Amino acid sequence: MSVFYLIYTSKITLQASLHNMTLIDIYRQAAARNTQANVNSVLFFKQGNFLQYMEGSERTITQLFDKIKADKRHKNIHVIEQGQAPNRLFGHWKMHCINLDNVNDMDDVDDISPLLGYFETAQFDSASVPRLLADVENYYRSGKWQRHQHTNFDKGSYSHAKLRRLGFKHRYFLWIQLGFLLVFLLLMIYWVLQNRVHLAALNHPLSALTGFLAAAL
Incomplete structure (x- = not known):
C-alpha cells in the first residue's frame, strides 16, 4: 500500500x-x-x-x-x-x-x-x-x-546553547581579546594618573606666582 x-x-x-x-x-x-x-x-x-x-x-x-x-x-x-x-x-x-x-x-x-x-x-x-x-x-x-x-x-534555550558553543569554539581568541582590553585599560589608568601628576606640578608654580602678584599689589 x-x-x-x-x-x-x-x-x-x-x-x-x-x-x-x-x-x-x-x-x-x-x-x-x-x-x-x-x-x-x-x-x-x-x-x-x-x-x-x-x-x-x-x-x-x-x-x-x-x-x-x-x-x-x-x-x-x-x-x-x-x-x-x-x-x-x-x-x-x-x-x-x-x-x-x-x-x-x-x-x-x-x-x-x-x-x-x-x-x-x-x-x-x-x-x-x-x-x-x-x-x-x-x-x-x-x-x-x-x-x-x-x-x-x-x-x-537554543540561543544560549549557541552562545556557549561559540564561546567554547573561539575561547582562545576571546582570551586574547580580553588580554588586549585589560592592557588598554591599564594604559588608560596610567595615562590619567600621569596627567594628574603633570597638572599638579603645573598648578604649584602658578599658585605661587598668583600669591606673589597678590602680595605685590
Whole structure:
C-alpha cells in the first residue's frame, strides 16, 4: 500500500530560540499528534535549521503540514519534495528527533547521512532527497539510532546553547581579546594618573606666582 510523504526545511525564529522549552515542546507535541494521526516522522535540527520528513495518508499529512506552516516557532518554510512512496520507511519513528548540534563526531553524522554535514549552509533540493532518504533508511534499519543519545532535544534555550558553543569554539581568541582590553585599560589608568601628576606640578608654580602678584599689589 502506497504512502504519502513530505519533506521540508525551515528556520527557528528568534523569539522561539530564546525560550528554554521550545525544542522539547516541539518534540512532545509532535510525538503525541503523530501517534494519534498514525504519522511517522524524523526531524533534524542543526544551527537553527529544521529538516523534517513525514509519511502517512495524503489527507493527514496535508492537514498536519497546514498546522506546521501556521506554527510561529519557525519561518522560511520550504517544501523540498512531496509525493507517493511504495511503503513506509520509518515504522517505529512516530517522532524521532536528532539534534545534530549535539553530534560532535563527524563519523556519527556520516552514520546518518554525509549530506547532513553541510545542512546548516546548503539548501536541500529534490535531487538530494533519494540519497538522503536512502542514507537515513539504512541508519534506521541498522538500529544504531537506538544507541545514540543525541536523538532527543536537550532542555535549554537554543540561543544560549549557541552562545556557549561559540564561546567554547573561539575561547582562545576571546582570551586574547580580553588580554588586549585589560592592557588598554591599564594604559588608560596610567595615562590619567600621569596627567594628574603633570597638572599638579603645573598648578604649584602658578599658585605661587598668583600669591606673589597678590602680595605685590
